[in-house]
Amino acid sequence: MERFYVTTPIYYVNDVPHIGHTYTTLAADTIARWKRLAGADVFFLTGTDEHGVNIERKAREAGLSPQEWVDQIAPQWQALWKRLGISNDDFIRTTEPRHIRVAQDLFQRAYDRGAIYKGTYEGWYCPACEAFYAEDELVPLAGGAGDGWACPIHKRPVEWTAEENYLFRLSEYRDWILRKIEQEPEFIQPETQRNEMLSLVRGGLRDLAVSRLSVKWGIPVPFDPAQTIYVWVEALINYVTAIGYLDDPDRFGRFWPGVHHLVGKDINRFHSVIWPCFLQAVGLLAPKQVWAHGFWTVEGEKMSKTRGNFIDPIAEITRLAEASGAEWAVAADAFRYTLLREVPFGQDGDYSHGALVHRFNADLANDFGNLLNRTVPLVERHFGGQIPAPAPSEGPDGALQRAAVEVVAAADARIGTFDFTRGLAEIWRFLGAANKYIDEAAPWAALKAGNTARAGAILYNTLEAVRIATILLAPVLPAATQRVWDQLGIPTPLAAARLDDARKWGALPAGVRIRPGPPLFPRIETPSAPTPAGRASASRGAGRGRDASRDTLIPANGAARGGTEMSEITIEEFKRIDLRVAEVLEAKRVAGTDKLLELRIKIGEGTRTLVAGIADEYAPERLVGRKIVVVANLQPRRLRGVESQGMLLAANDGDRAVLLAPDRDVPSGARVS
Ligand code: MSP
Numbered sequence: 001m002e003r004f005y006v007t008t009p010i011y012y013v014n015d016v017p018h019i020g021h022t023y024t025t026l027a028a029d030t031i032a033r034w035k036r037l038a039g040a041d042v043f044f045l046t047g048t049d050e051h052g053v054n055i056e057r058k059a060r061e062a063g064l065s066p067q068e069w070v071d072q073i074a075p076q077w078q079a080l081w082k083r084l085g086i087s088n089d090d091f092i093r094t095t096e097p098r099h100i101r102v103a104q105d106l107f108q109r110a111y112d113r114g115a116i117y118k119g120t121y122e123g124w125y126c127p128a129c130e131a132f133y134a135e136d137e138l139v140p141l142a143g144g145a146g147d148g149w150a151c152p153i154h155k156r157p158v159e160w161t162a163e164e165n166y167l168f169r170l171s172e173y174r175d176w177i178l179r180k181i182e183q184e185p186e187f188i189q190p191e192t193q194r195n196e197m198l199s200l201v202r203g204g205l206r207d208l209a210v211s212r213l214s215v216k217w218g219i220p221v222p223f224d225p226a227q228t229i230y231v232w233v234e235a236l237i238n239y240v241t242a243i244g245y246l247d248d249p250d251r252f253g254r255f256w257p258g259v260h261h262l263v264g265k266d267i268n269r270f271h272s273v274i275w276p277c278f279l280q281a282v283g284l285l286a287p288k289q290v291w292a293h294g295f296w297t298v299e300g301e302k303m304s305k306t307r308g309n310f311i312d313p314i315a316e317i318t319r320l321a322e323a324s325g326a327e328w329a330v331a332a333d334a335f336r337y338t339l340l341r342e343v344p345f346g347q348d349g350d351y352s353h354g355a356l357v358h359r360f361n362a363d364l365a366n367d368f369g370n371l372l373n374r375t376v377p378l379v380e381r382h383f384g385g386q387i388p389a390p391a392p393s394e395g396p397d398g399a400l401q402r403a404a405v406e407v408v409a410a411a412d413a414r415i416g417t418f419d420f421t422r423g424l425a426e427i428w429r430f431l432g433a434a435n436k437y438i439d440e441a442a443p444w445a446a447l448k449a450g451n452t453a454r455a456g457a458i459l460y461n462t463l464e465a466v467r468i469a470t471i472l473l474a475p476v477l478p479a480a481t482q483r484v485w486d487q488l489g490i491p492t493p494l495a496a497a498r499l500d501d502a503r504k505w506g507a508l509p510a511g512v513r514i515r516p517g518p519p520l521f522p523r524i525e526t527p528s529a530p531t532p533a534g535r536a537s538a539s540r541g542a543g544r545g546r547d548a549s550r551d552t553l554i555p556a557n558g559a560a561r562g563g564t565e566m567s568e569i570t571i572e573e574f575k576r577i578d579l580r581v582a583e584v585l586e587a588k589r590v591a592g593t594d595k596l597l598e599l600r601i602k603i604g605e606g607t608r609t610l611v612a613g614i615a616d617e618y619a620p621e622r623l624v625g626r627k628i629v630v631v632a633n634l635q636p637r638r639l640r641g642v643e644s645q646g647m648l649l650a651a652n653d654g655d656r657a658v659l660l661a662p663d664r665d666v667p668s669g670a671r672v673s
Pocket of ligand 1: 009023024263
């Protein structure tokens with residue numbers, strides 16, 4: 001039996017979870033579920049990293065002791081994973097006694113073996129990373145005076161730090177780790193990250209400071225308690241603590257070293273260089289694989305606190321659930337699916353809510369959900385709600401069966417090796433084949449012709465394809481597939497299904513009572529791009545057609561936009577428009593005209609003036625305090641002597657302008673996309 005141990009990084013308890021953290025955990029959960037499906041003996045670990053100066057500082061800011069602080073934050077991470085349906089087997093906290101014991105044991109062991117010695121370490125230190133950087137890794141400090149240098153990750157100033165502490169003889173392992181990376185291409189994935197590590201190691205490795213005198217919130221060095229163990233070395237040790245390095249040798253033997261560490265690329269070097277060398281020094285084997293995935297940006301921008309563009313996964317899922325009416329857990333599945341499908345694992349990706357809505361509508365509602373919607377009502381109406389009997393294959397049946405056999409192997413080859421994007425594409429190819437099958441085989445035509453047996457066989461085949469797809473999708477859409485399984489009425493639980501069950505064409509039990517439910521993925525109706533017909537009517541100047549996307553921009557001078565033809569634009573072109581939520585601070589009429597209002601608005605921290613042609617509909621006093629949506633990067637224009645620095649958005653209801661406003665309160669400055 002294959003044994004499979006997968007880990008996420010342990011997350012710092014000084015941060016709020018965002019899409020980047022969630023991504024690693026969702027990917028780890030998906031592979032853990034996939035391997036269980038394939039019949040492997042799986043252990044899936046996540047947890048929290050609770051020591052170090054940053055956490056000490058956060059606690060101080062909150063007026064708490066570090067222990068009180070971590071005890072408050074760690075459960076929030078656990079709750080997040082529970083809410084997202086994460087199937088981890090353990091959750092480790094580095095402040096737990098089991099971890100403190102192992103960290104001290106291994107540190108002592110490294111010292112006893114001569115791999116750790118006392119010395120003075122000097123170098124450029126980034127407090128945010130809790131790591132030293134070599135000079136050539138630093139970047140110039142933005143806005144800094146001349147010779148300022150910053151850490152390549154946080155772009156914050158590095159500090160020249162000299163301290164007497166213990167050093168790990170990393171340099172002595174340089175040849176060993178270089179050979180390992182060269183000889184084992186699978187050890188570091190993807191290839192780009194492997195190459196980065198190769199060049200890093202080829203450039204030489206310096207001994208590493210592995211204790212801190214100045215950091216009090218940490219695990220004491222066992223042979224010199226005035227010092228604490230460097231938080232990064234200590235944190236890495238969690239991976240062996242949790243599987244019982246000291247207290248469960250059987251389990252440790254089962255899962256070590258067959259581990260796959262999933263990490264973001266920023267922390268790759270800790271996992272694929274420092275960690276294996278440290279393990280080698282204490283006489284343990286190196287991890288089997290380190291998978292360093294890419295970074296998410298949001299609508300083209302790096303996520304940062306100052307930009308306020310952190311994607312909160314819970315808010316994002318809630319937004320989808322509210323817009324669609326889907327169950328929250330199903331919306332969470334859609335979020336997971338989108339992240340894994342959109343960007344090949346290992347590459348950087350850009351997140352947008354639009355992509356989530358698109359994947360929900362096109363892939364989940366149209367391709368997957370619809371397959372059920374097209375079959376279940378026919379089974380209800382013509383077969384008394386019982387799954388009809390299969391029949392010897394004819395016509396297009398054979399092609400569907402072949403596709404079913406192929407998809408299981410293809411998906412396993414991809415998803416089982418972390419290629420989620422292509423694995424999902426394979427499954428979607430199969431869903432496409434099933435949709436095509438029902439179109440071609442046309443059960444409704446067989447029913448019309450009185451050939452009930454053939455209609456039944458077609459419906460059986462389609463539902464059998466749904467069963468197989470449902471098993472394959474269970475690791476990616478755990479909640480939604482459970483609902484589909486319930487609707488199919490299959491008596492054995494989905495959780496007990498294995499890949500082998502997906503390989504058995506014809507395992508769907510005939511005669512079982514199906515249990516139709518509400519649509520799983522209710523489509524989100526978005527104001528879509530104009531249809532060709534809509535465009536034509538617009539170009540004739542028909543005024544208020546059905547085309548909601550036309551005429552929504554009210555120029556600042558109040559002249560309603562004419563019925564000009566709207567051509568399609570690319571997403572990049574759209575992204576050039578900076579739409580923001582703004583708060584109206586003041587409003588007054590513009591002298592000499594009864595159409596225009598002059599608004600003083602607040603966008604984030606800044607204020608500006610805007611002129612809008614909405615005086616007919618809105619009395620100035622009604623606007624103060626309201627949140628509106630504006631185009632923030634429009635070239636300023638003078639209107640009746642007043643400079644308008646932007647344009648507000650309104651819908652055109654005949655001749656009336658109707659202001660657009662957020663559905664619920666959001667801070668001014670929030671991006672609209
Ligand atoms: N505590 C350390 C890990 C110790 S593991 C022994 C840590 N924690 S973290 O909370 O800062 O980051 C956790 C993970 O989130 C890292 O893998 C990091 O790469 C990932 N991400 C943080 N921002 C990210 C994106 N914008 N995009 C994708 N992943 C990102 O580091």
